[in-house]
Amino acid sequence: MPTTQPESALAPTTQQEQPMLEVAGLEVRYSGVPAVKGISFAVGRGETVGLIGPNGAGKSSTLQALMGAVRTSAGAVRLAGRDITGLAPENVIRSGLALVPEGRHIFGDLSVRNNLRLGLVGRRDRAGIDEDLEQVLDLFPILREFGGRSAGLLSGGQQQQLAIGRALLARPDVLMLDEPSLGLSPTAVDTVFEALEAVRAQGTSILVVEQRAEFTIAFADRTYVLHDGRITLELTPDAAQDEDLLTKAYFGS
Numbered sequence: 001m002p003t004t005q006p007e008s009a010l011a012p013t014t015q016q017e018q019p020m021l022e023v024a025g026l027e028v029r030y031s032g033v034p035a036v037k038g039i040s041f042a043v044g045r046g047e048t049v050g051l052i053g054p055n056g057a058g059k060s061s062t063l064q065a066l067m068g069a070v071r072t073s074a075g076a077v078r079l080a081g082r083d084i085t086g087l088a089p090e091n092v093i094r095s096g097l098a099l100v101p102e103g104r105h106i107f108g109d110l111s112v113r114n115n116l117r118l119g120l121v122g123r124r125d126r127a128g129i130d131e132d133l134e135q136v137l138d139l140f141p142i143l144r145e146f147g148g149r150s151a152g153l154l155s156g157g158q159q160q161q162l163a164i165g166r167a168l169l170a171r172p173d174v175l176m177l178d179e180p181s182l183g184l185s186p187t188a189v190d191t192v193f194e195a196l197e198a199v200r201a202q203g204t205s206i207l208v209v210e211q212r213a214e215f216t217i218a219f220a221d222r223t224y225v226l227h228d229g230r231i232t233l234e235l236t237p238d239a240a241q242d243e244d245l246l247t248k249a250y251f252g253s
């Protein structure tokens, strides 16, 4: 069922009802031109939320702003109850937000294992690192099998698993992904979403930006449609069967 977009500021909440990620009135401007126009949304504990919309809707700008990589001109971001508005990217990561960027950013000449280890940079707690590495290798066995191989030799879907595994090593409360299926074959897309299913089963909250509207709506617990910098629809998985809602989702209105 579509619902209207809540425009409230960050309201006081008890810890139990607190969303893992809470965004209120987020605005991004490039040289004064608005790209994200005051959006508000939340990702609950253990919830998978989709963010879809046409090219130029402001999806990547939203993720970049949440990571602190792009300055926000207004709005507030709270992660696990803590205000992280305006923090530098390294502090955002330490606070518990991780991003698998568009294009994966894998170092092709480095081994799979060393690419994974890059996810440990910036981690202050040394305890549990070996266990966390093992857990990622259990989650994505192909990374264990090809651990000594150059990452550039992996298929697109396997590289995406590597990028997700690397992000998980930062122990994020919320894992964000920017178009993880971009440029992948249908089989590789299945591999990526199976990987996300495994991450979801661990209880990690997920915010996934995608262009594949129908797929994302069916996969996520809730999906927001972004159009021209504004959230225009909030959809539940049953909308994937509803032609009218799908059309609205594709056109963003």
Ligand SMILES: Nc1ncnc2c1ncn2[C@@H]1O[C@H](COP(=O)(O)OP(=O)(O)OP(=O)(O)O)[C@@H](O)[C@H]1O
Pocket: 030, 035, 053, 054, 055, 056, 057, 058, 059, 060, 061, 062, 211
């Ligand atoms: N660094 C930048 N400088 C100036 N304008 C930008 C910059 N990055 C994005 N924009 C503009 O902001 C708007 C939103 O772009 P953004 O990349 O966030 O959209 P998107 O929904 O992620 O699109 P796509 O799916 O094509 O990646 C677009 O009009 C884009 O041209």
